[in-house]
Amino acid sequence: MTAIAQEKEKQTLQQWLKAHGSAIASLGGLVFCIIFFTIGTGIKGESIWSASKLSTLICDVIVTALMAVGAVFIYSLGNMDVSIGRQVGLYSTLLVLIGNATGSLLLGILACIVIAVIIGIINGAAGELLHMYSVISSVVFMMVISGITTIIYSNVGSKNIILSGIDLSFFRSPLNMVIVLVIEYLIIGYFFYFTKFGKYARAIGANQRAAAQSGVNIIKYRVIPYIFLAFCLVTASLFQMGYTGAASDATGTGFEMNVMVSLILGGMPLKGGMKSRLSCAVIGALTFSLLAVGLPIIGVPTRMTFMIKALIFLVVVLITCRQKTGPLPR
Amino acid sequence: MCFSEENSVILYMVSQATVFQYRFAPGDSLKSEMVQMEKEIIFEAKHMRKEFGPTIALKDVDFTLRRGEIRGLVGENGSGKSTIMSIASGMQPATKGEMFYKGQPWKPATMVEAQDAGISMILQEANTIPGVTVAQNIFAGHEADFSRFGVINMVKMKRAAQKVLESFGIGHIKAGDLIDRYTFEDRKLVELVRCVTDRTEILVVDETTTALSLEGREILYKLIHKMADQGKGIVFVSHDMDEILEQCTDLTVLRDGDIIGHLNRSEMDAPDAVKTIRYMMVGREIGDKYYREDYDTSHGDEVALELQDVSLGRIRNFNLKLHKGEIIGMGGLSGCGMHDIGRIAYGLEKLEGGRVIRNGKEIKTPLAAINSGIGYISKNRDTEALILNGPIQDNIVLPSIPALENKTFISPSSEKRLSDREIDNYRIKCHGGRQYVNTLSGGNKQKVSFGKWTAKGSEVIIMDCPTRGVDIGVKQAMYALIEEMKKEGKAILMISEELSELIGMSDRLIIMKDFEVTHQVERRPDLKQTDLIEYMI
Numbered sequence: 029m030t031a032i033a034q035e036k037e038k039q040t041l042q043q044w045l046k047a048h049g050s051a052i053a054s055l056g057g058l059v060f061c062i063i064f065f066t067i068g069t070g071i072k073g074e075s076i077w078s079a080s081k082l083s084t085l086i087c088d089v090i091v092t093a094l095m096a097v098g099a100v101f102i103y104s105l106g107n108m109d110v111s112i113g114r115q116v117g118l119y120s121t122l123l124v125l126i127g128n129a130t131g132s133l134l135l136g137i138l139a140c141i142v143i144a145v146i147i148g149i150i151n152g153a154a155g156e157l158l159h160m161y162s163v164i165s166s167v168v169f170m171m172v173i174s175g176i177t178t179i180i181y182s183n184v185g186s187k188n189i190i191l192s193g194i195d196l197s198f199f200r201s202p203l204n205m206v207i208v209l210v211i212e213y214l215i216i217g218y219f220f221y222f223t224k225f226g227k228y229a230r231a232i233g234a235n236q237r238a239a240a241q242s243g244v245n246i247i248k249y250r251v252i253p254y255i256f257l258a259f260c261l262v263t264a265s266l267f268q269m270g271y272t273g274a275a276s277d278a279t280g281t282g283f284e285m286n287v288m289v290s291l292i293l294g295g296m297p298l299k300g301g302m303k304s305r306l307s308c309a310v311i312g313a314l315t316f317s318l319l320a321v322g323l324p325i326i327g328v329p330t331r332m333t334f335m336i337k338a339l340i341f342l343v344v345v346l347i348t349c350r351q352k353t354g355p356l357p358r
Numbered sequence: 359m360c361f362s363e364e365n366s367v368i369l370y371m372v373s374q375a376t377v378f379q380y381r382f383a384p385g386d387s388l389k390s391e392m393v394q395m396e397k398e399i400i401f402e403a404k405h406m407r408k409e410f411g412p413t414i415a416l417k418d419v420d421f422t423l424r425r426g427e428i429r430g431l432v433g434e435n436g437s438g439k440s441t442i443m444s445i446a447s448g449m450q451p452a453t454k455g456e457m458f459y460k461g462q463p464w465k466p467a468t469m470v471e472a473q474d475a476g477i478s479m480i481l482q483e484a485n486t487i488p489g490v491t492v493a494q495n496i497f498a499g500h501e502a503d504f505s506r507f508g509v510i511n512m513v514k515m516k517r518a519a520q521k522v523l524e525s526f527g528i529g530h531i532k533a534g535d536l537i538d539r540y541t542f543e544d545r546k547l548v549e550l551v552r553c554v555t556d557r558t559e560i561l562v563v564d565e566t567t568t569a570l571s572l573e574g575r576e577i578l579y580k581l582i583h584k585m586a587d588q589g590k591g592i593v594f595v596s597h598d599m600d601e602i603l604e605q606c607t608d609l610t611v612l613r614d615g616d617i618i619g620h621l622n623r624s625e626m627d628a629p630d631a632v633k634t635i636r637y638m639m640v641g642r643e644i645g646d647k648y649y650r651e652d653y654d655t656s657h658g659d660e661v662a663l664e665l666q667d668v669s670l671g672r673i674r675n676f677n678l679k680l681h682k683g684e685i686i687g688m689g690g691l692s693g694c695g696m697h698d699i700g701r702i703a704y705g706l707e708k709l710e711g712g713r714v715i716r717n718g719k720e721i722k723t724p725l726a727a728i729n730s731g732i733g734y735i736s737k738n739r740d741t742e743a744l745i746l747n748g749p750i751q752d753n754i755v756l757p758s759i760p761a762l763e764n765k766t767f768i769s770p771s772s773e774k775r776l777s778d779r780e781i782d783n784y785r786i787k788c789h790g791g792r793q794y795v796n797t798l799s800g801g802n803k804q805k806v807s808f809g810k811w812t813a814k815g816s817e818v819i820i821m822d823c824p825t826r827g828v829d830i831g832v833k834q835a836m837y838a839l840i841e842e843m844k845k846e847g848k849a850i851l852m853i854s855e856e857l858s859e860l861i862g863m864s865d866r867l868i869i870m871k872d873f874e875v876t877h878q879v880e881r882r883p884d885l886k887q888t889d890l891i892e893y894m895i
Contacts, residue, residue: 235745242756243728302748
């Protein structure tokens with residue numbers, strides 16, 4: 029190979045690395061965690077890949093991943109929804125209450141979908157119609173839903189309610205969890221990559237004015253991603269409630285932060301736009317759960333795991349979310 | 359602008375005529391000193407090479423700039439003309455090669471470093487800081503000059519900024535105002551004020567004039583000649599051949615990352631200079647045909663787009679009928695309201711009165727406009743027409759997505775096919791549809807925004823400054839395309855600040871001044887720019 033050809037190949041590789049830096053960093057983070065915890069937990073004599081730990085890992089991943097897959101749509105718009113956790117808490121509660129009253133989950137699921145879609149439509153449209161950041165409307169919903177949940181539990185007279193008389197074994201099977209996550213990923217992936225819903229969402233996130241001038245109905249295509257998220261949140265709530273068979277006034281607390289951290293760990297650009305990828309949701313959720321499950325096994329005290337997670341989060345943010353340089357004039 | 363009408367007409371005439379002599383005749387007392395200074399090389403690049411991944415922007419370029427020179431740089435889009443000076447001004451590093459500034463090795467790390475050392479560059483794109491005042495923009499990075507104990511004396515800064523603005527002849531811009539209040543043209547002038555200081559030794563003007571109004575251009579021209587007379591070096595990058603020939607003392611022609619040749623003033627004055635330069639730029643005979651050669655103004659009877667008694671702001675009861683197969687040109691100074699008419703016709707503005715009608719239906723939104731077969735090329739390419747941080751393919755297919763849809767599915771191969779077709783049609787310099795638009799040169803970006811609507815097959819196209827920042831080869835291709843569109847029965851509303859292209863392409867020309875139509879004229883062979891200027895100013 030000539031020197032010029034070698035130089036050329038080096039340049040092409042550098043260019044490829046530059047273009048895929050974010051994806052490589054997030055995937056690299058996951059691979060590092062897998063290798064690190066495989067060795068680390070092996071040394072401690074309690075492998076993270078043992079049946080019981082793997083089951084714990086999957087259960088830990090599943091709810092976050094189910095939510096994050098839907099949230100990719102919202103983040104691709106350049107938006108953020110902080111009511112996610114409280115919504116999951118409310119839907120879990122409703123599933124238990126309606127399930128106990130009717131002896132079936134079906135009515136509860138339908139009720140949750142209707143509520144989630146209404147919240148999604150308001151969340152999606154409010155920002156554009158009221159000319160404010162859409163995260164503001166989600167903050168309002170977070171507070172309103174917290175209030176509703178508090179009222180429900182004070183009326184019930186307990187901070188914890190248990191679902192009885194319904195077989196929840198489906199929601200406790202790790203295999204089923206993985207299958208549902210794969211199905212959700214494929215469905216959302218289809219809409220995100222191969223339909224106008226995803227293409228318009230990314231275009232709006234990248235440049236709303238250019239998207240509008242290209243014929244994109246901004247309000248409509250800002251609302252639709254929230255409807256996709258609504259279905260994903262109800263699915264996540266089913267597994268959240270189904271795994272424990274119960275709900276409490278604390279269910280869902282902090283989930284919105286788990287989703288945000290997972291997406292960023294997965295390499296999702298916070299500004300949204302054309303570089304948004306669905307894989308960020310799963311990669312990020314897996315990395316996040318590996319840290320949650322793996323760190324205590326290798327002997328890190330629980331109080332320290334937050335610090336380590338924060339440190340890793342910071343490193344990933346520095347690598348993936350930095351502002352890239354502007355146009356290159358020629 | 360504080361120009362009288364008479365002065366403005368004279369200024370315009372001066373800019374159109376080849377009366378460069380007065381500009382290149384420094385005073386006798388300075389003459390011997392200037393001759394000496396003109397010999398001195400102020401900047402030199404040797405074996406400069408720049409690569410963007412697989413794209414080679416500059417191959418092995420040697421470039422010299424001497425004191426007192428106004429050196430024009432011309433070349434097709436992507437030829438590398440902006441790249442040379444962007445490297446010299448610290449915007450990006452060269453892949454290989456060395457530079458010398460005032461005889462010393464030169465390798466600036468940032469634009470601020472270069473500017474502090476005396477090399478300033480005014481860019482094609484908007485480069486002001488939004489959300490702060492004009493004064494803060496002018497003194498960005500030099501706040502310390504107005505600070506005491508860490509507190510900036512804003513009154514002092516405002517006063518100093520206003521003084522500078524007055525000295526540049528743009529006192530109508532108020533230093534205390536938010537920059538966002540001003541038009542793109544005025545923001546460009548603020549940028550000019552910010553870039554040029556007493557320390558400036560080399561000023562690079564990178565396709566800036568396309569973003570300036572007529573008065574703004576005159577201010578810039580005066581400034582560069584004054585600087586050249588003071589023995590400073592000017593690099594003037596432009597696609598406007600008339601402007602280059604009028605303003606520059608020397609010319610360098612680039613093609614595909616190589617310097618093809620240099621011309622001195624006497625060579626630029628040769629009768630066939632334009633033809634020679636074009637040949638050097640494109641590498642082939644592009645022929646004499648540039649604009650339309652026919653004077654047939656016939657068109658279809660069917661009205662393709664109608665504006666009925668439209669009122670918005672200072673535009674009152676504006677009427678326009680655009681027929682199938684007709685090209686209507688709209689000209690005037692940049693703030694005359696013609697650009698607003700384009701936005702109104704596309705449904706971008708909420709009207710105070712009147713209607714925009716297409717096929718019997720009222721157009722109130724861009725979506726309604728697109729659905730009825732209207733396309734719009736915005737004047738504000740980077741902020742409205744394109745998703746810069748997105749691939750070329752996604753930009754081109756965006757308006758065509760509903761047409762590509764099968765049930766809900768959009769096939770990636772059909773997207774690629776459509777995008778590749780437009781990339782080929784316009785010869786967009788890229789290494790594929792997945793390349794991001796923000797890595798393209800200005801002209802290639804404009805080709806992408808054009809390609810969006812030809813891909814969509816729009817029947818009515820509203821073009822607001824369609825050839826802004828586009829080189830002659832592409833311009834010629836675009837004019838041919840516009841002519842072809844007319845033959846196909848498409849209706850075109852062409853809004854432009856370039857009278858020559860309006861005269862060259864339009865069936866009917868509408869001139870606006872102060873938001874009113876002041877003149878309408880049919881296409882005819884003897885129509886000259888001078889016949890129209892009095893209605894503009």
